Amino acid sequence: xxxxxxxxxxxxxxxxxxxxxxxxxxxxxxxxxxxxxxxxxxxxxxxxxxxxxxxxxxxxxxxxxxxxxxxxxxxxxxxxxxxxxxxxxxxxxxxxxxxxxxxxxxxxxxxxxxxxxxxxxxxxxxxxxxxxxxxxxxxxxxxxxxxxxxxxxxxxxxxxxxxxxxxxxxxxxxxxxxxxxxxxxxxxxxxxxxxxxxxxxxxxxxxxxxxxxxxxxxxxxxxxxxxxxxxxxxxxxxxxxxxxxxxxxxxxxxxxxxxxxxxxxxxxxxxxxxxxxxxxxxxxxxxxxxxxxxxxxxxxxxxxxxxxxxxxxxxxxxxxxxxxxxxxxxxxxxxxxxxxxxxxxxxxxxxxxxxxxxxxxxxxxxxxxxxxxxxxxxxxxxxxxxxxxxxxxxxxxxxxxxxxxxxxxxxxxxxxxxxxxxx
Numbered sequence: 464x465x466x467x468x469x470x471x472x473x474x475x476x477x478x479x480x481x482x483x484x485x486x487x488x489x490x491x492x493x494x495x496x497x498x499x500x501x502x503x504x505x506x507x508x509x510x511x512x513x514x515x516x517x518x519x520x521x522x523x524x525x526x527x528x529x530x531x532x533x534x535x536x537x538x539x540x541x542x543x544x545x546x547x548x549x550x551x552x553x554x555x556x557x558x559x560x561x562x563x564x565x566x567x568x569x570x571x572x573x574x575x576x577x578x579x580x581x582x583x584x585x586x587x588x589x590x591x592x593x594x595x596x597x598x599x600x601x602x603x604x605x606x607x608x609x610x611x612x613x614x615x616x617x618x619x620x621x622x623x624x625x626x627x628x629x630x631x632x633x634x635x636x637x638x639x640x641x642x643x644x645x646x647x648x649x650x651x652x653x654x655x656x657x658x659x660x661x662x663x664x665x666x667x668x669x670x671x672x673x674x675x676x677x678x679x680x681x682x683x684x685x686x687x688x689x690x691x692x693x694x695x696x697x698x699x700x701x702x703x704x705x706x707x708x709x710x711x712x713x714x715x716x717x718x719x720x721x722x723x724x725x726x727x728x729x730x731x732x733x734x735x736x737x738x739x740x741x742x743x744x745x746x747x748x749x750x751x752x753x754x755x756x757x758x759x760x761x762x763x764x765x766x767x768x769x770x771x772x773x774x775x776x777x778x779x780x781x782x783x784x785x786x787x788x789x790x791x792x793x794x795x796x797x798x799x800x801x802x803x804x805x806x807x808x809x810x811x812x813x814x815x816x817x818x819x820x821x822x823x824x825x826x827x828x829x830x831x832x833x834x835x836x837x838x839x840x841x842x843x844x845x846x847x848x849x850x851x852x853x854x855x856x857x858x859x860x861x862x863x864x865x866x867x868x869x870x871x872x873x874x875x876x877x878x879x880x881x882x883x884x885x886x
Contacts, residue, residue: 475713
């Protein structure tokens with residue numbers, strides 16, 4: 464795609480509603496597929512990942528009607544219409560819909576596009592085989608072919624790389640014939656497991672576990688999903704970018720946000736407070752205002768999607784900030800740690816990676832004009848664009864359109880918040 468120049472040097476002010484959570488949306492779409500009857504999902508943002516999930520449940524038998532661009536009417540029913548599922552570039556969709564496809568007695572191949580073809584999927588193979596599924600995989604990557612039916616039993620899952628496959632099993636196994644005990648080793652991103660459990664409860668499915676303990680889950684087989692009318696809450700991952708933008712360049716109120724959300728990225732509030740930004744938290748709205756940004760230390764192990772936003776925040780700080788959890792970044796849309804280091808260096812911001820200590824150190828400073836590359840990673844593009852707000856010169860971001868994966872209107876929303884001369 465063509466290079467694009469981000470408009471710079473304008474103060475942000477105003478109110479905005481972030482797009483809906485694509486993490487909740489994909490979980491709800493999967494549950495709606497498995498529910499017999501009509502589910503209504505409201506507040507949907509039709510980003511690229513959500514569109515891929517919609518296409519996937521349609522190929523698995525759901526009938527989907529889009530109304531008013533943000534409401535979906537879904538007639539559920541798991542009756543595969545195709546032997547191939549293309550989940551686009553969504554890692555969550557790949558690890559979520561593979562166990563669901565494995566409920567069927569016919570072979571189904573899950574394939575993806577772009578960087579997803581290189582992201583690890585090996586954690587799914589042995590657990591699926593242990594649950595009675597015939598599996599053929601591409602050497603630990605997509606494409607992967609599964610043929611069920613997946614039965615219950617006892618299975619051990621490596622949760623140290625991602626919680627997404629755990630989510631897939633938790634959603635699929637209530638429909639297995641027998642009961643299942645899942646033993647999870649080294650669970651990470653545990654707030655995302657909480658999101659899955661909340662979604663299951665909303666659709667009438669029960670999972671037994673000790674609250675706060677993510678090592679064992681007991682799932683009774685033969686359950687039924689019940690259709691619901693459900694409004695998807697706003698996405699804290701997208702909101703984090705807007706909040707950091709406000710913290711370094713103005714004052715913005717974000718609507719339809721609750722700090723009581725189970726989304727992992729609510730942690731951005733703690734990071735902003737540590738960095739000295741002003742936060743006013745009200746019911747379902749948060750106002751973030753610029754103050755002098757201070758260097759901070761933060762553990763992002765369980766919220767790795769925050770790294771790009773945190774780097775933009777740390778780049779604006781006086782001093783050296785430290786973020787823990789960089790090992791989680793190697794299997795994202797890009798090797799995010801290395802890409803952040805490479806691209807921020809182009810604009811004069813130094814980043815040091817220490818994999819032995821699992822830390823990233825960012826030396827705050829004033830960025831300068833340069834040409835940078837998103838590496839086709841939506842969060843990298845947004846991070847660089849937020850940092851670009853701090854200067855009056857031009858920063859050109861190659862393939863900034865990749866933000867369509869999660870937040871298609873990101874650049875339009877930033878532009879709508881700018882206070883131009885004469886206003």
